[in-house]
Amino acid sequence: MLLRQFTRAPNNMNLIRRIATNAILKNQTVTTNIDYNQLVLVDVNDKNGYATVTLNRPPVNSFNLELMMALSRALDQVERNNSRGMILTSIIPNIFSTGFDIRELYQADERRLREFWSVLQDCWFKLYGSTYPTAASINGHNPAAGCFFALCCEYRAMVRNSKLGISGARLGISIPLPMIYTMRSVISTRQTELALTTGTLFTSDDALKVGLIDDIATDRSDAFAKCEAFLDRFKDIPPVSRGYTKRSVRQKDMEEIAANRQRDTDEFVRAVLNPEAQSSFAAFLGK
Numbered sequence: 001m002l003l004r005q006f007t008r009a010p011n012n013m014n015l016i017r018r019i020a021t022n023a024i025l026k027n028q029t030v031t032t033n034i035d036y037n038q039l040v041l042v043d044v045n046d047k048n049g050y051a052t053v054t055l056n057r058p059p060v061n062s063f064n065l066e067l068m069m070a071l072s073r074a075l076d077q078v079e080r081n082n083s084r085g086m087i088l089t090s091i092i093p094n095i096f097s098t099g100f101d102i103r104e105l106y107q108a109d110e111r112r113l114r115e116f117w118s119v120l121q122d123c124w125f126k127l128y129g130s131t132y133p134t135a136a137s138i139n140g141h142n143p144a145a146g147c148f149f150a151l152c153c154e155y156r157a158m159v160r161n162s163k164l165g166i167s168g169a170r171l172g173i174s175i176p177l178p179m180i181y182t183m184r185s186v187i188s189t190r191q192t193e194l195a196l197t198t199g200t201l202f203t204s205d206d207a208l209k210v211g212l213i214d215d216i217a218t219d220r221s222d223a224f225a226k227c228e229a230f231l232d233r234f235k236d237i238p239p240v241s242r243g244y245t246k247r248s249v250r251q252k253d254m255e256e257i258a259a260n261r262q263r264d265t266d267e268f269v270r271a272v273l274n275p276e277a278q279s280s281f282a283a284f285l286g287k
């Protein structure tokens with residue numbers, strides 16, 4: 001299972017590369033844009049080879065099954081394209097993501113819920129386990145699941161006056177293992193436990209202090225520029241050995257989840273259908 005996540009498509013001269021190559025031949029610089037139902041946009045900067053993956057589900061980029069699937073497909077696209085790096089961001093001014101769409105969780109259909117979590121696991125394997133360098137340009141508030149995806153990246157720049165954290169505890173939600181492992185890969189076990197059991201939403205200053213983010217940006221373009229500067233640090237590093245090392249650092253977490261996917265899904269379904277969590281969802285939705 002794990003191996004399949006890391007296997008590249010045999011013929012990866014896909015559309016983006018063909019367009020980019022044609023443009024290089026014509027001595028042009030282009031940014032190609034492939035959209036998947038418009039929910040996630042993938043742009044490739046032909047100059048530096050970095051892909052930008054942009055969440056595009058206004059008003060707040062809440063993750064429903066469709067957005068999760070679009071993200072999964074976008075990550076496939078980045079992998080097939082052999083991108084030199086990837087920046088994850090959002091199209092919405094001042095909001096990176098609100099996290100899960102509560103409407104996806106409230107009185108949820110169990111089959112759809114299982115699929116939702118399975119696609120989230122896929123996204124995690126693809127992003128956390130990616131060999132190319134990754135950065136999150138956090139252009140605004142980022143509570144909950146959006147924070148999780150940003151933490152899967154190797155670097156985070158966040159605009160000032162935003163909040164970030166995994167706040168599930170506030171909704172009576174126990175936090176699943178992929179989220180725990182991911183946060184623990186960024187900050188200490190002690191700080192992870194404290195952050196997750198209190199559902200802390202960190203200000204940009206506090207997030208920087210604890211190490212959840214790497215830089216504070218003045219605005220979205222500054223955050224993006226900081227991400228590009230981070231990716232530039234690998235310009236002269238041979239990508240194969242770099243990717244192998246990154247994967248080795250993260251391998252244990254991924255093996256653990258790969259071996260327990262079913263149990264992880266069962267736990268998620270149990271957590272969502274728990275009456276305490278359902279009451280929080282109902283209250284959130286004003287039911």
Ligand SMILES: CCCCCC/C=C\CC(=O)SCCNC(=O)CCNC(=O)[C@H](O)C(C)(C)COP(=O)(O)OP(=O)(O)OC[C@H]1O[C@@H](n2cnc3c(N)ncnc32)[C@H](O)[C@@H]1OP(=O)(O)O
Nearest residue numbers: 060062098099100101102103141143144145168173271272
């Ligand atoms: C069950 C097991 C799971 C374990 C994993 C635990 C970890 C993560 C789970 C989650 O991701 S749960 C989601 C938790 N998210 C939040 O609690 C964030 C709540 N939202 C906000 O704080 C704010 O909306 C915002 C993101 C700071 C944006 O604020 P702003 O003032 O700009 O916009 P709003 O007016 O609040 O929202 C606009 C519009 O969107 C609706 N909405 C916001 N968030 C959600 C959501 N998560 N799901 C569904 N809908 C959402 C909000 O109600 C507004 O709707 P209208 O009133 O305009 O109809």
